Amino acid sequence: MKFMKSNCLEHSIGSMARVLGVSRSGYYKYLNRHKDRSVAPELTNFLQEKWLKSRKNYGFKRLFQEVKKSNLPYGARKVRKAMKHCKISGKQRKQFRPLTTNSKHGGRIAPDLVQRKFHPNEQNRIWVSDVTFIRTSFGWSYLCMILDLYSRKIVVGRFPIVMILSWYVIRY
Numbered sequence: 746m747k748f749m750k751s752n753c754l755e756h757s758i759g760s761m762a763r764v765l766g767v768s769r770s771g772y773y774k775y776l777n778r779h780k781d782r783s784v785a786p787e788l789t790n791f792l793q794e795k796w797l798k799s800r801k802n803y804g805f806k807r808l809f810q811e812v813k814k815s816n817l818p819y820g821a822r823k824v825r826k827a828m829k830h831c832k833i834s835g836k837q838r839k840q841f842r843p844l845t846t847n848s849k850h851g852g853r854i855a856p857d858l859v860q861r862k863f864h865p866n867e868q869n870r871i872w873v874s875d876v877t878f879i880r881t882s883f884g885w886s887y888l889c890m891i892l893d894l895y896s897r898k899i900v901v902g903r904f905p906i907v908m909i910l911s912w913y914v915i916r917y
Contacts, residue, residue: 746775784830788812788819796833804835868895 749761749772762769795811796803803811809824819827828834865871871894879886891901 746772750776784827785819785823788817788823788827789831791815791817792824792827792833793831802836807835808833863894865895869893869900870895872900 746767749758749765749767752761758769758772762772791812792808795808799807805821805825805828808828809821812819812824859871859873863871863873872891873894874889874891877888877890879888889901889903890899892898893900
């Protein structure tokens with residue numbers, strides 16, 4: 746391989762590979778294997794400085810934008826590699842969750858009729874319900890389910906577009 750590298754200006758790589766019984770791809774792999782693959786200290790210092798300045802918030806996208814703004818000669822792959830080497834990662838944003846419970850009010854609080862005894866002896870004795878908020882492409886929708894605790898089967902399930910107060914209180 747060293748012979749091929751030193752004589753590549755005088756002879757073609759293909760003809761030398763044929764004579765020496767080596768594949769051309771093997772020669773090129775040999776050349777790439779010996780390239781310096783270390784991370785540039787200038788880049789790592791820059792990334793760490795910007796990352797710490799952002800209070801460890803910035804991830805790849807923003808750090809790469811900073812590299813481009815500063816006209817540093819590094820591409821996306823080098824920046825990712827340097828971030829991995831320095832153990833730099835951005836903080837994930839928490840997904841928005843609606844506040845569903847407001848216990849600090851002067852309104853009436855429903856009594857606990859079940860008294861936390863969730864194992865009834867007969868069917869249709871205790872029903873429980875819950876309302877779940879579901880984000881859709883049209884906005885928030887609400888899923889209301891009523892469950893029989895004895896059989897663990899859903900008695901009623903509704904998926905309305907608009908929240909209706911009468912779905913909260915079902916009397917019979």
